[in-house]
Amino acid sequence: MTRTLVIGTGYVGLVSGACMADFGNKVICLDIDKNKIDALNDGEIPFYEPGLKNLVARNRDAGRLSFTTDLDLAIKDSQVIVIAVGTPEREDGSANLDYIFQAAGEIGERIHGYHVIVQKSTVPVGTNAKIRKIISEKAGPDVEFDMVSNPEFLREGSAIGDFLRPDRVVLGLDSDKSKRIMQEVYRPLFLNETPMMFTDIASAEMLKYAANAFLATKISFINEVAELCELVGADVQFVARGMGLDGRIGPKFLHAGVGFGGSCFPKDTKALVHTGEDMNLPMGVVKSAIEANERQPGRAVTKLKQLAGDDLTGLRVAILGLSFKPNTDDVREAPAIKIIKQLRAEGASEIAYDPVAMPNAQLELPDLNLATGIYECITAADALMIVTEWNEFRVLDLNRVEKLLARNVVVDCRNIFNDKLMREAGLKYVSFGRVETE
Numbered sequence: 467m468t469r470t471l472v473i474g475t476g477y478v479g480l481v482s483g484a485c486m487a488d489f490g491n492k493v494i495c496l497d498i499d500k501n502k503i504d505a506l507n508d509g510e511i512p513f514y515e516p517g518l519k520n521l522v523a524r525n526r527d528a529g530r531l532s533f534t535t536d537l538d539l540a541i542k543d544s545q546v547i548v549i550a551v552g553t554p555e556r557e558d559g560s561a562n563l564d565y566i567f568q569a570a571g572e573i574g575e576r577i578h579g580y581h582v583i584v585q586k587s588t589v590p591v592g593t594n595a596k597i598r599k600i601i602s603e604k605a606g607p608d609v610e611f612d613m614v615s616n617p618e619f620l621r622e623g624s625a626i627g628d629f630l631r632p633d634r635v636v637l638g639l640d641s642d643k644s645k646r647i648m649q650e651v652y653r654p655l656f657l658n659e660t661p662m663m664f665t666d667i668a669s670a671e672m673l674k675y676a677a678n679a680f681l682a683t684k685i686s687f688i689n690e691v692a693e694l695c696e697l698v699g700a701d702v703q704f705v706a707r708g709m710g711l712d713g714r715i716g717p718k719f720l721h722a723g724v725g726f727g728g729s730c731f732p733k734d735t736k737a738l739v740h741t742g743e744d745m746n747l748p749m750g751v752v753k754s755a756i757e758a759n760e761r762q763p764g765r766a767v768t769k770l771k772q773l774a775g776d777d778l779t780g781l782r783v784a785i786l787g788l789s790f791k792p793n794t795d796d797v798r799e800a801p802a803i804k805i806i807k808q809l810r811a812e813g814a815s816e817i818a819y820d821p822v823a824m825p826n827a828q829l830e831l832p833d834l835n836l837a838t839g840i841y842e843c844i845t846a847a848d849a850l851m852i853v854t855e856w857n858e859f860r861v862l863d864l865n866r867v868e869k870l871l872a873r874n875v876v877v878d879c880r881n882i883f884n885d886k887l888m889r890e891a892g893l894k895y896v897s898f899g900r901v902e903t904e
């Protein structure tokens with residue numbers, strides 16, 4: 467059991483803190499956002515993540531998890547300090563490390579005895595060394611501490627399972643003492659023989675970017691193949707399945723559609739390209755993956771035009787799904803937001819519905835026109851675009867859709883239906899990379 471402080475109580479900080487408490491550690495989660503901490507102390511969860519509410523409640527009740535904004539007290543009480551603050555994208559594509567360095571300075575001003583500083587945010591190679599320098603300068607030469615790079619691989623929507631049963635845990639470190647302490651933090655995972663990878667710090671930092679860029683590239687690759695399939699009369703579903711059955715390729719991240727979004731892939735791919743450029747290495751593969759992805763929302767609008775006509779003026783479009791993927795309320799870089807902006811620019815209007823992401827989407831687009839349910843959304847529209855593959859959209863009553871939708875046009879941005887079913891229901895249908903079935 468360790469006494470652990472997690473700085474930054476966002477998606478990663480809160481899930482990591484609650485799961486580390488579940489491993490038996492005593493965890494304090496800290497944030498500079500007082501509203502967030504007050505809400506957590508009132509038993510509310512500031513974002514949507516399946517299972518998180520119960521996990522937090524269970525560990526709070528057991529006295530292993532608490533929330534605070536008081537850094538002085540929290541640092542006094544801890545032996546391990548995890549940094550999990552945001553690293554958003556700057557204008558030039560590089561990672562904004564201001565929050566990281568601010569947290570490092572605050573730690574340096576306060577630590578006295580030995581601490582392990584665990585860097586969990588996604589940061590470019592060399593950042594841990596900079597954090598070490600900031601802390602040393604502030605804390606003075608007598609204060610002993612170790613740095614650990616422990617990148618996080620959880621996915622929003624299945625974050626708890628990913629943290630409690632990860633494919634691997636990566637620990638970039640350079641001392642036996644910090645290694646022993648990290649083994650204690652992740653004790654249940656050591657006991658159940660989860661692969662633990664000990665590396666140098668720079669490799670751990672790089673590994674996270676390489677993994678995300680690879681997954682993003684896989685998505686862009688299949689999307690480009692889907693585009694070609696449309697031109698040559700092949701079906702990307704068969705192509706992807708056949709590719710995925712090859713053990714060297716694997717089936718995951720080979721689903722053609724409107725592309726990736728979210729708080730990680732878009733910014734992490736750009737940050738990797740930026741690091742390459744700093745080193746005079748063009749990173750052409752990742753750059754192409756980004757460019758291919760940026761075309762996808764526009765392709766969805768082009769598909770709408772195929773069915774509804776080139777002039778979108780006055781067209782009312784029902785948008786089902788606002789979050790960047792199902793089971794999260796995160797709308798950062800969500801394709802739906804980009805599609806809505808483009809529709810508006812072309813004179814169309816939107817009415818949107820999402821089971822959980824509507825409040826966050828409204829922060830991005832304050833005048834967003836929202837519906838109270840799936841069929842209310844469709845009732846008010848000429849055409850339908852399914853943008854996020856929430857399970858409840860997979861079971862749409864197509865006959866009802868046909869009765870409600872004024873112009874019977876459906877664009878399936880996630881390939882969750884097929885044209886035969888749609889045609890039988892009297893709907894005009896288009897998806898990504900597929901041929902019409904008989």
Ligand SMILES: NC(=O)c1ccc[n+]([C@@H]2O[C@H](COP(=O)([O-])OP(=O)(O)OC[C@H]3O[C@@H](n4cnc5c(N)ncnc54)[C@H](O)[C@@H]3O)[C@@H](O)[C@H]2O)c1
Nearest residue numbers: 474475476477478497498499551552553565587588618622
């Ligand atoms: N979201 C994901 O799915 C995911 C997955 C793996 C890795 N990551 C990485 O983890 C990091 C965090 O991402 P996130 O999505 O949890 O971000 P987030 O924006 O949800 O949360 C960041 C939190 O840090 C707080 N914060 C900022 N500066 C602070 C400071 N000085 N002291 C205390 N709190 C501070 C903010 O108020 C916010 O609550 C990023 O580097 C991200 O790339 C994210």
